[in-house]
Amino acid sequence: MKISYIATYPTRECGIGTFTNNLFKSMLAHNLKNEHVLEGFVIAINDNDVSYKYPEEVKVTIRQEHQEDYLKAVKYINLSGADVCILQHEFGIFGGQSGVYILPLLHRLEIPLIVTLHTILKTPSYNEKAILKEICKMAHKIVVMSHKAVEFLVSVYDVPKKKIALIEHGVPDIHFSPEKSKKDFKLEKKKVLLTFGFIGRSKGIETVIKALPEVVQKFPNLIYIVLGKTHPNVLRHSGEEYRIFLLRLVKNLQLENHVIFLNEFIDEQDLFKYLYACDIYITPYLNEAQITSGTLSYAVGVGAAVLSTPYWHAAELLAKGRGRLFNFNDSTELAKTLNELLDKPEELSKLKNKAGEYGKKITWPQIGERYVALVENIMKDEHSVALQKETEPDLLILPPFSLAHINRLTDDTGIIQHAKFGIPNLKEGYCLDDNSRALLMVLMAYRQKKDMRALELSPIFLSYIHYMQNTNGTFRNFLSFNRNFLDKIGSEDSFGRTIWALGYLLGNAPNDAYYQTGKLVFFNASPNFEKLKSIRGIANTMIGISYYLKSNPSDDSMTERLRNLSNVLIKHYRENQTPDWNWFESLLAYDNGILPLALLHSAEILNDDKITQIAITTMNFLTSHTLKDNYLSIIGNEKWYKKEGERSVFAQQPIDAMSMVLMYHQAYSVTNDKDYLNKLYTSFLWFLGENDLRMSLYDFETKGCCDGFESYGVNRNQGAESSLAYLISHLTVLQAYEEFHRSDLKLV
Incomplete structure (x- = not known):
């Protein structure tokens, strides 16, 4: 049997390194009852790019603040033939905020995990608690060294007591007079x-x-x-x-x-x-x-x-x-x-x-024997395989739908753009993008859940949109907290998102007054549709037009506009497509899922096989780069992903996860292929921790969503864009499964 150890290790001067060295020696000194000799190797953590001269059992080193090293290490472990991994955990020895870099490594482990906890905080920070809870979820056994540690794990971190083993700190068997x-x-x-x-x-x-x-x-x-x-x-x-x-x-x-x-x-x-x-x-x-x-x-x-x-x-x-x-x-x-x-x-x-x-x-000989017994018991258990990441939908794990954070961000003008942690940042004022998203979200919430607070909020967001419209139908974007305009014409992205929300309103208006206001703003803006140059502005506008046409299918003029805009996207696709690059641009940038999503909406309205084929092809291309290993890995906004370059991992943002959720939902609507529901659900779980950092972006205390994650860890600010992206995705998951159950199909 082979055991891999992850920790600091001598010759690095560190108490945990000394502990690991003693554990390694004491365990390998024991033979298992089946007379197979234990083998082992060590993955050693270096600090601040310092290198050490390690003994031969150290096979791989990880530079503390280099996340790519953690991913290389887990590949080595998975290919090494190791049967069990033993991790020594202390917040200060791993990279990233509160040691978050260890989570992607553990998430990719394909063998059972034992974790020895050297520090358990009674009053952890948000990140410390989230990280330790995630580690405990992935571990098959958690070793602590005191009864107080058991108490904290159960009461503070919600760890099942049966998962915890108390094994005291070992002492070298050294004697002097x-x-x-x-x-x-x-x-x-x-x-x-x-x-x-x-x-x-x-x-x-x-x-x-x-x-x-x-x-x-x-x-x-x-x-x-x-x-x-x-x-x-x-x-x-x-x-x-x-x-x-x-x-x-x-x-x-x-x-x-x-x-x-x-x-x-x-x-x-x-x-x-x-x-x-x-x-x-x-x-x-x-x-x-x-x-x-x-x-x-x-x-x-x-x-x-x-x-x-x-x-x-x-x-x-x-x-x-x-x-x-x-x-x-x-x-x-x-x-x-x-x-x-x-x-x-x-x-x-x-x-x-x-x-x-x-x-x-x-003494270490006795402590080592107890660790060996722990490993034996895990290996005897027929269920002891690496914990599988569930992608089978389970709506019971969804947090209850809550508008608490949206209420916190919203005043009588609109929704505040940014937040400091969970508190509105009034200094940044309002923007059209977020008020349009907010209108879309509350309309969805009222349609699906008959949430009266959502109905009460909708005129606030709609009136903001109306206030920001220029006489030529374009929109301003930014408004200061004291209601001064901060620009003359907003981005094409903000224009498109507004048309999306208005189109959804025209198909799902809760009353005639809202419908008439939305119709007025929508058609005042419509002369600008063909003037758009940004493909994301075009894509968002196409989605809004598609929602409008669902309830107004006889509007031939708007149908033709949808076809023209679809052809613009197709033209971009044909100009950039190569045998190994099926995409609209020479790079994967931000909000990527919105582009196939727009074509999928268009295909549903226009019933055009060419549009459907390109939508599916580009969706599959995006899937191949972002949805693998049973979780969503968004293209980071740090550097994006240029053709024939390296993809960026960090600066992942919730709007990208939302567009993936919406894309797979629309793919299911168009194709009736239930596999897209599983992809939708997997994409949604990005918000709840199924991501590269293994950290939940959703804050169960504030009911908001964090603004994404950087190389150091989660960006704890909870602005409107992120929280709305989460809520729209949440509502989409609920809607998709209602539609699925109504279809009398059965997931397998």
């Missing part, structure tokens, strides 16, 4: 206090230093050793500021002969020698939010007498007499406890004995 260790370090005549690990503000070392004057007065032979380098992240952002602060504190308290700073990252042999040499080990962390501490586990594991502040792991690990606790930042209490224990050797011995008894149960 305390007396000889002291002698080797020339400490045999000293009372030795020790703290080790990466140094940073949160470690609270100043609490110990402030306690020392009172202790030194009673025990003048006392030495406090602070063993460890400044944490790399701290060093990168703050340099040695904290260490300098500690050195000044030592000097001010005249403790230069009693405090030693060893600025080293030492190997485990030397580390354990220091642990055996110390009389008392101290972890003085400043707050409770520490779910796992490897340094604390090591100290207990060797049977040291441990004093600690009551952070989560310490409160649990030092219970039942395995150590003593003192309050956060309480130097007075610490001094009192140190004096008491140093004055009573028998009390120290009791602490050491209790810790030593527990330490025997958590």
Whole structure:
């Protein structure tokens, strides 16, 4: 059996790397019960483009902030013959916002996944919570190291308890004589206090230093050793500021002969020698939010007498007499406890004995055996294949339809264009694009759900459109919050989107007053239809005309206009089409699905096989580049995708997902091919996390939709365009499946 490990790894100086190295060695030291020897290899995470000289088990390295490396690594794993993947998770070691880059890798794994969580936050940020929940969904088993961690996973992250395994932090099986260790370090005549690990503000070392004057007065032979380098992240952002602060504190308290700073990252042999040499080990962390501490586990594991502040792991690990606790930042209490224990050797011995008894149960050979057993159980389970990404429609997973965020963005003028997170950004004012989309969305919502709030909102958006129309039928686009016009003529895209919304209104008006207003604006604009040059402006206009013609099929003049506009798109297709490039332009840019969608609408009205064929051909071409591996991967707006170039992954935006949803819905309407319903549903799931970053764009708290995702992660702003794209897509999914069930067909 072969196991792949993903983590930091020595020679990189990192506690998780040391953990992984010990786990790797301890697991491979065991044979499975079927006498097959375990094999393994490591995928190592590098930081900030630094390279390391790794041992031979490291087969692939990932540069932390290079997402392409994660995708190359998962390809290697899938082709390696590995049976299980074990991931060590800590937010700070993976790239992107809150370590989001690990999600695309995990999503593509084709083998069962075990995840060891080294940090579980009680009050995570939005991104931290979303990322960890997604990781837990994909994992077959989640390993934690404390009961508090189990509690948090269940209560904060909604992880089923049966999915969680509690396996304590392993401790190397290394033994030294305390007396000889002291002698080797020339400490045999000293009372030795020790703290080790990466140094940073949160470690609270100043609490110990402030306690020392009172202790030194009673025990003048006392030495406090602070063993460890400044944490790399701290060093990168703050340099040695904290260490300098500690050195000044030592000097001010005249403790230069009693405090030693060893600025080293030492190997485990030397580390354990220091642990055996110390009389008392101290972890003085400043707050409770520490779910796992490897340094604390090591100290207990060797049977040291441990004093600690009551952070989560310490409160649990030092219970039942395995150590003593003192309050956060309480130097007075610490001094009192140190004096008491140093004055009573028998009390120290009791602490050491209790810790030593527990330490025997958590040595790495035993912890490795428990991980091996976990792997065996997963492999025995006949259902233990990589979790498949469902594309079979399940409307139960759709969030309830809600206009809450649209209400938040809308005032009596129209819908505010942008938002800061979930709050309207009044500085950016209004735009025609979004008010037209908003009109389309509320009309759909009222038609399908008889939502009265949608009906109440529709005249606001319609009146905005009317207000922005020029006397020649064109439209302005932008309006400031204080209702000043910001342009004279808007983009052709905004024109086309407005005609789409108006055409839909003319086919689905909730009352005659709205119909008459829409008709007036629509026909005032119609002389401009043939003047359009932008193919997306043309496509949006074609969709609006098609909706109008569904309820007005005898309008021959408008039918001819639709045919002429269709021919413009076809002309663009013929000019750019080659045997391996079936598209309207020499690149795939933004809102791509709108182009085949327009031809599909036109084909339905005109009943023209030529139009239908080109619509299907271009739709299939777009599908081949965006809908693979069972999820939608939108062409990013960062660089787009030029013919014979490389496609852009980032700056993916919700309007592109919406156009794909609408395109497949219309393809189903034209062809009655149920496969398009599955593609529609898969495209919609982009909003809910089935995407390249494996992050939900829909915000279940605000009921808005985030503005897309960049290389760093999700853009948390929730503007009108994005939220309307989500809601239109949501309503389209509901409409498609209502139509499907009415057709008396059955999905297989």
